[in-house]
Amino acid sequence: MIVEDSLVVRRLLSHIVMRDPRLHLIAAVASAEDALQELPRLRPDVISMDIRLPGIDGLEATRRIMSEQPTPIVVIADSVEDSALRISMNALRAGALSVVEKPVGTETDGYERIAETICTQLFIMSQVPVIRRRGPGISRPPLPPPSALLPRTRPSVLAIAASTGGPPALAQVLGALPADYPLPVLLVQHMGSPFLEGFAAWLDGLVPMRVRLARDGERPRPGEVYVAPGERHLLMAPGGVLRLSAEPPLASQRPSATRLFQSVAETAGAQGLGVLLTGMGEDGAAGLLAMRQAGALTLTEHESTAVVYGMPAAAVRMGGSLLTLPLPLIGPHLLAVVREAIA
Structure with a gap:
């Protein structure tokens, strides 16, 4: 189902979707009210959601859909306006699965790339099971002996x-860490390049630590979060400086979680902390294994809270995860780890 108030863009998105053999368009509506009315009857596998709609906006529509009839939602957003970016990030927090750039016209630069990204995201996200709310009776993994919890x-x-599912998960984990957290934080979030600066600004407004895009050659400081920018690998180089690399994507990802983790394993060794959260695919698994083999403490999000238990599951299978925790416990554990180490 496409939800888009602009007739021109709605027709363009319909054209994009209908030409892809993986997808079948069942409805294209002009308002969130229409979408909410048709949802119980049509039961789409995935929804393309505009953010700025007349009446109920895309953020409130996402909240209602996830409450009333949970359905995978891909936000189609204008990538250049701050207000739209903030709403898009909040829609991800409300339950939308990803955000992609809105097409402008068939003759514009990058149209085919944008169209392919939209279709691929809609197809992939249609496979993600979403639920209203996780019940209180979720089983939690047994904790290892206390000695294994400390670096x-x-x-x-x-x-x-x-x-x-990463933006809200990252907000929860980093939100549990104070502004004076004694470590720098290097962060990779898979997201379209036009949205990463807005993502960093959105996260900066939610968590105690300062959050911004990483810059090549800078030395990371404790209490600050450095986000990998679009189309660049974020690496820790010898001497502890950050490098932004244009080397080819790894497993179709740039920035790559595995490349970040590998570089931290090579430069920080046993002094590294590695965390792999919700995500589709296997990016990060091999890198987390490299960190563990270097003596670092490595954590993965438990299946009970992960929106998509793909990347963490791959790390567990490979032996890269020393400890797996439900999302609400990860931030407090990262805080306890450094406090114990300092003490």
Whole structure:
């Protein structure tokens, strides 16, 4: 189902969807009210959601859909306006799965790339099971012995990565860490390049630490979060400086969680902390294994809270995860780890 108030854009999105053999368009409506009315009857596998709609906007529509009839939602957003970016990020927090750039016209630069991204995201997200709310009776994994919960040496850097479902998960984890958290945080979030600066600004407004895009050659400071920018790998280089690399994508990802984790394993060794959250695919798994083999403490999000248990599951299978925790416990554990190390 397409939800888009502009007739021109609605027709363009319909054209994009209908030409893709993986997708079948069952409705294209002009308002959230129409979408909410048709949803119980049509039961789409995935929804393309505009953000700025007359009446009920896309954010409130996302909240209602996730409450009343949970359905995978892909936000189609204008990538250049701050207000739209903030609403898009909040829609992700409300339950939307991803955000992609809105097409302008068939003759514009990058149209085919944008169209392919939209269709691929709609197809992939249509496979994601979504639920209203996780019940209180979720089983939690048994904790390992206390000695296994602490790093072998005092940590110097935290590397964290996520993909589908990542923005709200990252907000929850980093929101549990204080502004004076004694480690720099290096972050990879899979997201379209035009949205990453807005994502960093959105996250900066939610968590105590300062959050911004990483810059090549800078030395990361404790209490700050450095987000990998679009189409660049974020790496920690010898001497502890950050490097932004244009080397080819790894497993179709740039920035790559695995490349970040590998670089931290090579430079920080046992002083690294690695965290892999919700996401589709296997990015990050091999890199987390490299960190664990270097003596670092490595954590993965438990299946009970992950929107998509793909990347964490791959890390567990490979042996890269020392500890798996439900999302609400990860931030407090990262805080306890550094406090114990300092003590």
